[in-house]
Amino acid sequence: MRKELLKKVKRIVVKIGSGVLTGAGTGIDPAFLAGLASEVAGLKERGMEVVVVSSGAVAAGRPVLGLPDRPRTLPQKQAAAAVGQSRLMRSYEEAFSGFGLNVAQILLTRDDLANRRRFQNARGTLDTLLTCGIIPVINENDTVVVDELKFGDNDNLSALVTNLVEAQLLLIMTDIDGLYTADPRSNPDAQLIHQVRSITRDMERGAGGSGTSVGTGGMATKLAAAKKAMKSGVAAVVFAGKVPGNLTRVMDGELVGTLFLPAGESLNRRKHWIAYTLRPAGSIVVDAGAREVLAKHGKSLLPSGIAKVEGRFARGACVRIVDPEGVEFARGLVDYSSVEIEQISRHKSSEIEQILGFRYGDDVIHRDNLVLL
Ligand SMILES: Nc1ncnc2c1ncn2[C@@H]1O[C@H](COP(=O)(O)OP(=O)(O)O)[C@@H](O)[C@H]1O
Numbered sequence: 167m168r169k170e171l172l173k174k175v176k177r178i179v180v181k182i183g184s185g186v187l188t189g190a191g192t193g194i195d196p197a198f199l200a201g202l203a204s205e206v207a208g209l210k211e212r213g214m215e216v217v218v219v220s221s222g223a224v225a226a227g228r229p230v231l232g233l234p235d236r237p238r239t240l241p242q243k244q245a246a247a248a249v250g251q252s253r254l255m256r257s258y259e260e261a262f263s264g265f266g267l268n269v270a271q272i273l274l275t276r277d278d279l280a281n282r283r284r285f286q287n288a289r290g291t292l293d294t295l296l297t298c299g300i301i302p303v304i305n306e307n308d309t310v311v312v313d314e315l316k317f318g319d320n321d322n323l324s325a326l327v328t329n330l331v332e333a334q335l336l337l338i339m340t341d342i343d344g345l346y347t348a349d350p351r352s353n354p355d356a357q358l359i360h361q362v363r364s365i366t367r368d369m370e371r372g373a374g375g376s377g378t379s380v381g382t383g384g385m386a387t388k389l390a391a392a393k394k395a396m397k398s399g400v401a402a403v404v405f406a407g408k409v410p411g412n413l414t415r416v417m418d419g420e421l422v423g424t425l426f427l428p429a430g431e432s433l434n435r436r437k438h439w440i441a442y443t444l445r446p447a448g449s450i451v452v453d454a455g456a457r458e459v460l461a462k463h464g465k466s467l468l469p470s471g472i473a474k475v476e477g478r479f480a481r482g483a484c485v486r487i488v489d490p491e492g493v494e495f496a497r498g499l500v501d502y503s504s505v506e507i508e509q510i511s512r513h514k515s516s517e518i519e520q521i522l523g524f525r526y527g528d529d530v531i532h533r534d535n536l537v538l539l
């Protein structure tokens with residue numbers, strides 16, 4: 167099964183966690199990077215294209231700034247990232263050049279991918295680098311990013327990059343050998359899960375935060391990233407990055423780490439972008455009937471099924487679609503502004519023109535712009 171799945175893979179995204187790259191948070195581990203470079207060179211020889219998403223800027227900068235612990239303030243974290251990012255790239259260059267490979271630095275903010283033109287542009291750049299045989303090394307642009315522009319963590323960033331470059335596999339190298347039923351640091355009886363067909367509530371409940379002072383999201387963000395990959399028809403593997411040879415073992419289909427299988431029906435790239443890359447500007451609460459037709463019958467959202475609008479947003483914005491119990495179950499791009507939706511909600515589409523004095527169409531969200539989560 168694993169072997170069959172992996173045989174078809176040509177383009178992969180490899181995400182490397184801070185703990186893997188920097189050991190105990192005391193600077194970059196050159197032995198790890200040398201091993202990684204050698205394995206990536208091996209994959210390239212097999213005809214694969216590799217995109218790296220690398221954490222570690224903050225952890226690498228921390229000792230240089232003399233910060234004993236995780237940076238506490240945002241300026242401290244951003245200063246550590248500024249120092250660490252250049253060291254990180256120097257280390258990548260040194261390690262990869264030993265195997266005749268060139269690397270390129272790409273720093274992104276969420277805004278770079280949320281804007282469709284910039285998304286296309288980033289894709290063009292990455293495609294060109296890959297065509298030239300270069301290994302892109304991507305990180306969040308931590309030094310300048312503010313909360314509203316954040317990916318939040320690099321697990322999320324790696325899932326969005328997988329969609330951006332249309333990779334067929336997402337590999338997450340971390341400091342633990344996969345997904346356990348609970349965090350083994352605090353639950354010695356936890357069991358390693360080898361394969362996941364769909365992510366259950368129990369798995370989500372058992373996936374906690376980071377167990378180290380350098381990691382950011384823990385297993386919870388890895389599960390969220392795997393889910394996004396699965397949704398776009400892509401497999402993901404979470405595995406121990408520190409073990410030399412593991413990357414190659416995973417690609418050979420050996421039973422290493424946790425394999426997340428792709429969903430049967432996958433979102434196309436644009437719908438994936440609407441669901442996960444755009445930042446919702448508000449919410450629309452729908453009634454039970456509207457939930458039913460959207461979720462089960464793939465219909466568009468009409469004004470008649472809307473109970474409430476939350477937040478202020480313009481036509482074209484991305485919004486959450488929430489059921490009467492307050493659970494978000496879809497996202498979509500609106501054809502009317504929040505003010506207009508408030509006026510037409512609970513009315514028939516045939517009344518839109520009479521109420522607003524104009525109409526763009528019958529739907530508040532057309533089904534082509536609507537994604538079930
Ligand atoms: N269910 C779980 N299975 C495995 N690890 C878990 C689980 N819940 C929480 N964790 C923690 O997640 C950590 C990995 O995430 P993190 O520290 O953010 O690493 P990285 O820097 O690689 O992103 C593990 O070391 C572990 O302590």
Ligand SMILES: N[C@@H](CCC(=O)OP(=O)(O)O)C(=O)O
Binds near residue numbers: 183381384
């Ligand atoms: N962008 C940050 C890493 C953020 C992050 O998600 O870290 P990790 O949980 O180790 O993957 C950095 O380079 O320090």
